[in-house]
């Protein structure tokens with residue numbers, strides 16, 4: 001088989017990702033990657049083998065890193081969770097006296113790790129809302145951390161503009177790309193130095209494993225991150241890596257269905273009298289329309305739906321036949337939760353809806369019935 005010319009359109013990387021292993025098979029090898037469970041490897045004489053001891057490298061990691069590397073068009077290191085991936089970058093790139101900018105409306109554990117652990121070793125942690133990144137003075141920051149769209153309010157910031165300002169000030173730009181995956185947004189192509197992600201969400205997508213990864217084209221960054229993983233010992237299990245590889249193979253089709261349905265539901269929900277607001281990057285009247293069109297390839301599978309109060313929001317989730325009440329997002333099942341229950345800065349009636357893979361019209365028929373029932377109960 002000959003390889004198609006390498007370029008980074010998402011169709012091309014999605015197809016090449018499926019073939020990353022197929023293209024190097026020799027007769028008799030399995031098309032799916034073998035699941036190798038081993039702590040130690042045959043290692044006679046001078047230790048030069050690819051695999052020596054399980055904390056350092058494992059064949060199942062290599063398969064997943066190879067597939068993800070095609071999607072990211074970068075070197076990739078996998079981690080046992082999104083937080084392990086994020087922590088590996090923060091702890092290897094920040095030192096006493098450095099300043100770091102963290103989003104105050106992003107994933108809250110990132111903020112907590114920065115404040116509680118980096119703060120304790122003398123790193124200065126500053127916060128800004130995702131909207132404030134557009135005007136914030138970035139001079140003096142060793143590391144700028146961006147999460148766009150933010151979660152759960154789905155505000156957007158311009159990655160290339162922030163990259164230019166971060167680099168002009170001598171800093172490193174790290175983007176958490178969890179919500180969109182490499183098929184929905186490609187931060188490295190917009191100037192980010194590092195992408196971090198929780199693959200627990202849409203990337204694995206089956207609600208059955210936690211995982212994360214770090215991607216960068218800078219060998220020095222990847223060397224630090226890999227050394228951290230090897231020494232600190234927070235490593236992925238081989239079965240978990242194998243599961244994520246399996247989930248990843250259908251990311252393109254799953255995410256396409258999820259984003260298409262999310263767009264349809266967002267549009268229709270915004271015309272409903274019981275819904276007071278809908279946040280979705282795909283809506284024409286989103287405040288960040290121009291940046292979204294330039295930067296995002298898909299509008300995502302998350303929709304913020306606001307009802308008048310907590311009771312209406314809970315009833316919406318409860319009465320649906322298809323919405324599973326859970327935290328987290330990005331799985332094959334549609335799920336939702338009222339984010340104020342965690343203390344997010346959103347109205348009491350704000351529901352974060354994670355649209356799954358159910359057929360679009362079947363899902364809408366259910367939500368539409370639920371809204372009719374809520375109206376009748378008023």
Ligand SMILES: *Cc1c(COP(=O)(O)O)cnc(C)c1O
Pocket residue numbers: 081082083084107147151176178179197198199200201210211212
């Ligand atoms: C879930 C999430 C994380 C953390 O990932 P885990 O796999 O749960 O450790 C980080 N960032 C974002 C945006 C997330 O949604």
